[in-house]
Amino acid sequence: MYYTCLNFSEIFFRTRKLHRYGESILQCSVRITKGIKECGNDVVLKYVCALLNSGGGILHMKSLDYNHGVKSKDLDLWWSGMENKFADIISGDDICNYFDMVGNFDDPDLYLFVKSAEHICTIDYHARLPTDTATHEVSYHSVIKLLRKEGRCCSLADLPPIPEHFFYGKTCEQMKQETKQIQFKQLSTPNNPDSLMLPDRMSHMVSKYVSAFANHEGGHIFFGIEDDRAAVYGEQLNPLDQQRAVALVQNRMNIVIWGDARFKAIKGVHWDINFYPVENCPKKKQKHRVVVVVSVCKFPGGVFTACPDSYFINEEGNVQSWVFHQWKLSMLNSFRDKPELHNRFVRLPISVPQAPLVFTLKHTIQGIKAKLLRENVVNKPQPQHFLETYASMDDRRFIYEILGEFNTGKHLCIFVNCWGLAIALQRPEEVICDVLILSESHGCHLLTFAKSDEPHVHQHSQSVAASIKFKFVSLGGCTDKFGIVCHLICMYSHNHEEFKQSLTEYFYPSHFYVTLSKLDNLIEAMVISISAYTPVDFTTLANNRREAILSSDVYFFLLTCDQFELLWTQQFTRELWVHSPPGGGKTVAAVQFIQELKRRGCNKENILYLAENEMLCSYVRSFEICKVLDRRKFLEQIQECDRENAVLFQNVQNVVVDDAQNFKDRDGDWYGEIQKMLDRNTNGNKRLRSVREGYFWVFMDYAQKVHKFSAGLPSVIGKNNFMMSEVTRNSKEIFDYALQFMQPSETNAVHVGETRQENKNEEILRKVESDPKLGHTYKTGRNVDIVKCNNSQIKMKLFEKLSQLLDSGVDVNDLAILVSKTKEKKDLETDVIRFEKEKGVGCHMTVETVKQFSGLEKPAIIGVNPHVNENHADLDKFVVNLATRAKESLVIISPDES
CATH class of the missing domain: 3.40.50.300 (P-loop containing nucleotide triphosphate hydrolases)
Known part of the structure; x- marks a missing residue:
């Protein structure tokens, strides 16, 4: 087994010190003498799924029958069943990489340490695929394929033809056996028609076959044909029963999710139900005997009988189920990309369930880490000047003395609630500051310096640490096993020695100890979660809600090394x-x-x-x-x-x-x-x-x-x-x-x-100043196009180059024409409008002076006749201003001075 045995005193210590864990902590009650789905034990699967999808954490399970004659074998059997379910949830991956169970069969408390999964986890997908004789539940990889399928749905006319006649006791020549598109179901026997509940049983069974057929090639379900010999016996349904069957199946189809929870399948287009009389019935059995055929077309994007059972921990710390579109975004998250950015930037390989899509220059993360770990700053709490704004001189002296305990080995000492490492939690008045320690020698710690040690201050410390861990995992992509130990240091109780002693109390499982490689990964995750911002509105990862981060059109850039250093070191x-x-x-x-x-x-x-x-x-x-x-x-x-x-x-x-x-x-x-x-x-x-x-x-x-x-x-x-x-x-x-x-x-x-x-x-x-340097090696293969011509040819050359750029695929919104003077802009705008009409351009191009466009940028820039009054301006600097507005294409048209 994978769980660690502790004696009762150790378990009691762990329970008493639960607030010392910087984790998302969920709590539930279990009965280990009962089955997984009995007495509420299935809540363990729900909570484990939520932790896997939300950066990991601890599940604290109170054993309700630990002192009622429970035996070691009971825990073994119970936990073995749980592990099998966990393996299904994480799609068959090795569970030893994700779970550490701590506790004994006779302990009142059991602890499950859960590491973040590397993709969204789901308890039940509520989707199926067909075999030649039945249907089966889909796997994670099958669901991914289904969700990624695009295109229009097929037609019911594409399905195998339905026989024109059905004869009692006979096998249809063209349907001698079941296939992946044809399934037989006989709900009643010839001697026991049991027609009273037939519509209900039929509608109940339809869902899983509809999902299976729609997710494959479409198909028919034939009710009233037994599957031993494919013999036709029919189901006994009078006209009212048939109407009721249609209504019940329609209701089922409305519950089914057809690729999108907002989509409603249409009877006769995406699915249908028909009733065919059974011919040559014995006289006693011929009344209202029909074969019921439910048909469903092939449908792209995945068809689900209900919203998949998948959970996460929301911003309030509660377990919540995904709605379908959120779950789908999470499932497809790792496949999002912006290929057009690859020539200049690197996509970060972040593999966690709610990972953001982040691009960076190749050297940025290592460069920022090097700046953070410079010898002249590594032994000082960062960022500098933070404490000057939050604490008195005496408090600062005491805080620095405490932090001096960590000045050994490779480490970082970071004040929380500054630019970058800001936590969206209201800080109690008693709290002076929180400090995060990342140390190869001591591990990860959160120190909360406060004026009291009231329970709500302990809760604040634990919540801050849990939020930081969530950032490092779910936003920064750290998938190592690590934990953050919380310490509340009361400024006026002189508990310095008690704090020193507490540094030796590390009550995470041994797999969570920090190594040098883990420390590097943690610092890298911190850099990503701090410095990623959206290029459109400059909001950071920390400011975005889950759904926004997972949105298919949202992506992030990392700040450059210079930008990071500026904001990190100079923010005060x-x-x-x-x-x-x-x-x-x-x-x-x-x-x-x-x-x-x-x-x-x-x-x-x-x-x-x-x-x-x-x-x-x-x-x-x-x-x-x-x-x-x-x-x-x-x-x-x-x-x-x-x-x-x-x-x-x-x-x-x-x-x-x-x-x-x-x-x-x-x-x-x-x-x-x-x-x-x-x-x-x-x-x-x-x-x-x-x-x-x-x-x-x-x-x-x-x-x-x-x-x-x-x-x-x-x-x-x-x-x-x-x-x-x-x-x-x-x-x-x-x-x-x-x-x-x-x-x-x-x-x-x-x-x-x-x-x-x-x-x-x-x-x-x-x-x-250091000389300007390029942060990438990206070449477009297009040299700057300097066009020399007579004054009279400038406009002709301009529209010639405009046509070439537009014909090469440059979007009109990605292009600007820059001139030197406001008068030249006004003179040119009329001609540009005429050109737009001739080319059928639907929107106006940007025509502006270099001065008014300063500070802005476009992928393509055409500079027209750059010139200045040399008594008032510098031509070289004017050209710099013009040229650097262009990201990828630059054309400069100027008179031939010769």
Whole structure:
């Protein structure tokens, strides 16, 4: 047997310390002297199924007959039967990999440690397939094949023909035996017609044959033909009985799930029932004797007699059954994919029942792990500055002393409830902080530092640990056996020595001990669950409900190493300047930080996002996460408030500025106005600011500063500067082309209108910035297409290239035409509309200036006649701005200067 024997004192200790397990814990009562389906014992299967589908956990079983003469053999027989059922639930996999049973036959408590399954588990599929003589229940692999079948259903006319005549006691020549499309059933005997219950028995039997036939090639069920010799005897059904049979079968068909719970099968199209008189009956038996034929067509997508019996643990911690469409999404989850992303990204092989679909650059996870485990930070709790916002100096000193117990071997010490490792649980007032320890030497622990040790604080600690484990397994894909031990450390009870002693109490089965390989897998799972976000609305895995994660059109990207390091290490930095090359993901990081401020308790009115570009503002505004304004409107509203002595921005406590290099100070001191506003709204005292207010983050890139006017930016000297260098947006051909225009000029001359300070900023940043580097090796095979022509030929060449791109399969929504000036945009739009009509394009193409498109991107970009006033702008930086908007295809049409 697979269970571990413990003495009574050990079992009592385990029960008394149940709150120390960082697990989903389900509890039930069992009688081991009874069968699996007796006295409520079948709840074990239901709860085990839920744990397998929800990241694993513990099933605590209270034995009701442990002191009623139960013998060791009783437990062996009972548990052997359970194991056979478990093997069916996990589709025949080795149960030793998933279950560890702890307890003896005479113990009041039994414990089953359940590891997450690697696919959705189901107790009963309620679906069948035919054999030549009967039907059988489907297996997991058969169900997958059924669910993946697509196409239209077949016709009833495609089924084997039904004989025109049926003669009593005779065998139909064309139906001498049963097949996978023909089944015989004789519900009554010639001497015992028992017609009273025939319609009910018939409708009851129909379901499993309908499922079997529809899931294969379709078929007929002949009621009234015995299966020994295929002799016809018929069933005795008068007209009222026949009507009742039709109604009952119709009801059964309405319950059957035909590929989709919303679909209703139509009589005469997808199924039918007909009554054929039996000829040459003996006089005593000829009244109302008929052969009843129920026909069903072949139907794609799986036909089920009821919703499959499968369970999970919902967000409230209760066991819940899947509705059909949720179950189907879960079953097909591992087959979801986005093949078009494979050329640039790697799909993570996450194999758990509710796994998200995640793509990443090849090196990202290892790169992030290396940053997390750097020698200069590994012995410090992460993220830095967390405790400064949550605890007093004395509390911080005590917490650091306790955490020092883990400073041996490879380990991570992480504060919970920060960006990334945030848990959606309300923290009791008595709790100061929770700390997760991942250690090769000590295993996995959750330390809850609190001002009291009340039961609800213990419950909080256990719930936080269980939530973290669920994240690492169901979102991060860790399938190792591991457990998290919870410790409640009361700050004022001086239980330091008691805590040290508790570190030696490890009451998980030995298979759950943490090894070096397990530790690496746990850190990898943490990285995935922290840094995965949807590319459309930037919401993270943690913010998405199960159904959204399993939705067929939802997928996630991992943040780059730079983006992760920025948010992880700087999330408590009040004022920060983030420098990044084009395509480095500044806007992604900016929106992620805004989402974090909202998680901390900010509302939309507390956060202001500013950009120069109204199109970029519209993009961020669409997420509805904060106030969004462009620089001009911000200054206009500030000035209007000053005139009217109004306070329009009195609730703004945090400001995020994007693409700040494009700003200008000609309309007012935008930077100074932001500082005054934040000082006013946060009392101007950094020490009084809460963890959710007083943040001023500026995202910028001097390499994209096209204009030579002052941007209103102060010196970077003395500022907190963070450098990003990894580019992911562009293909290698486009990146290499743009890189040649990013090289700094050798001259240090001050451009007209530019301040000496901003030139000095550029010089300083060149010394500390790392060169832009491409985060992938993806090549499209298409070099940047530079088209030289006469001025008079520019439009002709433009529409020629447009036609080529559209004919090659580029979607019109994936394409933008960029020009240099607003006047050129207006002049070109009329011609583009005419071109769209000629080509039959159903929607308008994007025509915009390079300036207004800054910060945005499209798969294909056509740049038309790039030029600038060299007294006011830098042509090289203009070309960088233009070229880096393109992800895969870049065409630049310009006059031939020769």
